[in-house]
Amino acid sequence: MAESRDGAQAQSTENVVMYHPSKDLVENANVTAYMRSKGLSSYDELYKWSTANPEEFWADQANELEWFQTWDKVLDESNAPFFQWFVGGKTNIIHNAIDRHVKTWRRNKLAMIWEGEDGSSRTYSYHTLNREVSKMANVLKSMGVQKGDIVTIYLPRIPELPIAMLACAKVGAAHSVVYGGFSVEALADRMSDAQSKILITADGGYMRNKVIELKKIADEAMARTPTIQNCIVVKRTGHDIAMESGRDLWFHDLMSLPIASPICPTEEMDAEDMLFILYTSGTTGRPKGVVHTHGGYQVGTHTTLKFVFDLKEEDRWWCAADPGWITGHSYIVYSPLLVGATSFMYEGAPNYPYPDRWWSLVARHAISVLYTAPTAIRGLMRFGDAWPNRHDLSSLRLLGSVGEPINPEAWRWFRDTIGAGECPIMDTWWQTETGHFMITPTPVVPLKPGSATRPFLGIDVDIVHEDGTSCAPDEDGTLVIKRPWPGMLRTILNDPDRYKNQYWEKIPGMYNAGDSARRDKDGYIWVIGRLDDVIKVSGYRLGTAEVESALVSHSAVAEAAAIGLPHDIKGNAIHAFVILRAGFEGSPKLEEELRAHVGHELGPIARPDEIKFVGSLPKTRSGKIMRRVLKAQALGQDVGDVSTLES
Ligand code: PRX
Numbered sequence: 001m002a003e004s005r006d007g008a009q010a011q012s013t014e015n016v017v018m019y020h021p022s023k024d025l026v027e028n029a030n031v032t033a034y035m036r037s038k039g040l041s042s043y044d045e046l047y048k049w050s051t052a053n054p055e056e057f058w059a060d061q062a063n064e065l066e067w068f069q070t071w072d073k074v075l076d077e078s079n080a081p082f083f084q085w086f087v088g089g090k091t092n093i094i095h096n097a098i099d100r101h102v103k104t105w106r107r108n109k110l111a112m113i114w115e116g117e118d119g120s121s122r123t124y125s126y127h128t129l130n131r132e133v134s135k136m137a138n139v140l141k142s143m144g145v146q147k148g149d150i151v152t153i154y155l156p157r158i159p160e161l162p163i164a165m166l167a168c169a170k171v172g173a174a175h176s177v178v179y180g181g182f183s184v185e186a187l188a189d190r191m192s193d194a195q196s197k198i199l200i201t202a203d204g205g206y207m208r209n210k211v212i213e214l215k216k217i218a219d220e221a222m223a224r225t226p227t228i229q230n231c232i233v234v235k236r237t238g239h240d241i242a243m244e245s246g247r248d249l250w251f252h253d254l255m256s257l258p259i260a261s262p263i264c265p266t267e268e269m270d271a272e273d274m275l276f277i278l279y280t281s282g283t284t285g286r287p288k289g290v291v292h293t294h295g296g297y298q299v300g301t302h303t304t305l306k307f308v309f310d311l312k313e314e315d316r317w318w319c320a321a322d323p324g325w326i327t328g329h330s331y332i333v334y335s336p337l338l339v340g341a342t343s344f345m346y347e348g349a350p351n352y353p354y355p356d357r358w359w360s361l362v363a364r365h366a367i368s369v370l371y372t373a374p375t376a377i378r379g380l381m382r383f384g385d386a387w388p389n390r391h392d393l394s395s396l397r398l399l400g401s402v403g404e405p406i407n408p409e410a411w412r413w414f415r416d417t418i419g420a421g422e423c424p425i426m427d428t429w430w431q432t433e434t435g436h437f438m439i440t441p442t443p444v445v446p447l448k449p450g451s452a453t454r455p456f457l458g459i460d461v462d463i464v465h466e467d468g469t470s471c472a473p474d475e476d477g478t479l480v481i482k483r484p485w486p487g488m489l490r491t492i493l494n495d496p497d498r499y500k501n502q503y504w505e506k507i508p509g510m511y512n513a514g515d516s517a518r519r520d521k522d523g524y525i526w527v528i529g530r531l532d533d534v535i536k537v538s539g540y541r542l543g544t545a546e547v548e549s550a551l552v553s554h555s556a557v558a559e560a561a562a563i564g565l566p567h568d569i570k571g572n573a574i575h576a577f578v579i580l581r582a583g584f585e586g587s588p589k590l591e592e593e594l595r596a597h598v599g600h601e602l603g604p605i606a607r608p609d610e611i612k613f614v615g616s617l618p619k620t621r622s623g624k625i626m627r628r629v630l631k632a633q634a635l636g637q638d639v640g641d642v643s644t645l646e647s
Contacts, residue, residue: 117348156205271295300487435487
């Protein structure tokens, strides 16, 4: 078994059972219809054609959407790696996600169904969603928000979150959503980097019936961010909070003003104009603001949802991620609306108040396609089969997984217990940077549990050595993408050099995903895990650098190192090693204080499981902490080559 730096282990690829799709599924799949329209007779042929003619393939897909003005050029590679898609095209993702639907019978179709943790629910047809988004867009305009501005959004999982995102896009402003589980430092850093003038937040959010004090966190973060002029506050919990006069405004007050008219024209944008930034953890330093644009992103997310999860008009789709992460941006908010689907969103924890909460949601809302993460599947699996078996889950027809490699045991439980042994699992590999699915089955592809199977149509993937030469079958290497794709990140906000160096120059001319993987003899790809200092905790991406910087911001800490160690449910858990400043002594009390400090600065997901007080840290002669050595020691493994270790 091969192992990655973050502790994930690749499954053995020998003797894996293949799961073949039913004839019915293949016959009726959206992708089969497309294949036939091209006069081709197999998915293999379609894949070959799409990668031999990527521009024709993506132009076909772009033509499924409406454009104010069509593009002059599908792909412009003249300033590589700053690729541009649908150059000269005029569009706005909101036109395709909302405006074009409300002109048809779909205006009365449900766009979004939301259920709160307390059992309350709200529904939005395309018509009502359009009204809410337009009202909010007018509010933003009246507050001076313009094309090119970046609005920061820090909200719990409530309908106002997608509404705020869509309203920004409608007026041509970019949104920067900060996940509601993040805390003060994380929020302040992101607001400053984006130079946001407006923050949209809530008085609080609910998680397991406890109030998360979002406004308090926002107040502390705003105090560290001088660019902020106004804060719009959504009332969710209704408990007492501080409102700063002149700066803070209630969302419901603004939405009841005459300026909040339900009619608002959608701003015409260039295909390459910025739609949003989303911060993600990298190898070093501060999180990077990944930039996505209107044109390519709408084509990529629309195509992948339509072909991979095979969405049909009558489906009820549930992507159980948080809208604050890329999975939620692409597959809760944008692509379900682009395909005209009904998207379900749930506010709370999967096991609240009982471990069958999710299964009761599936049964009550007749969910037909459920997309989630291995960590959630493992977490629910441990409660046993009796919980799901109490519910009628027969509405489900397809399941999906994302965020980290799924272990075959969890895969089989998901298919057999949740999917009645019949629902195929679409294991989708992609990243914040890629914008949409990159390696994934479609319903016509035979599955192997634990493998994301094969590259999506039009996507050229390889596994390579450090010099860029291809690895042999079953050999571990670096996962790269050899050709640009429409939903790719365009740059890193304020740091184009980092975009170039990090993704395109390490292995010249190829996009380096930062993952290790192997391809088996059947061409199936097995992703092993991160190659860099990124830790995946419950599928969330955290940089060791972020956790370390939160630790050293505590007055007792001189130096810190963080690593990920394998964990049964979370995939990885954070372990930290800390050198204290003179005058401080390690104790269980201080350990708890430091864990709470990281929680306060970054958020609960970043809180280390364990902190060890040490006298020194293993370092290279140039002073870099050798986390690999710490990890091997913690796992009781051979520490390997330490010839560069400082002596
Ligand atoms: O290591 C891979 C893992 O998640 C990373 C991307 O994280 P993030 O940008 O937070 O996006 C997560 C959701 C798209 C990848 O570099 N990863 C994601 N999906 C899979 C996966 N690893 C294995 N199998 C997957 N299906």
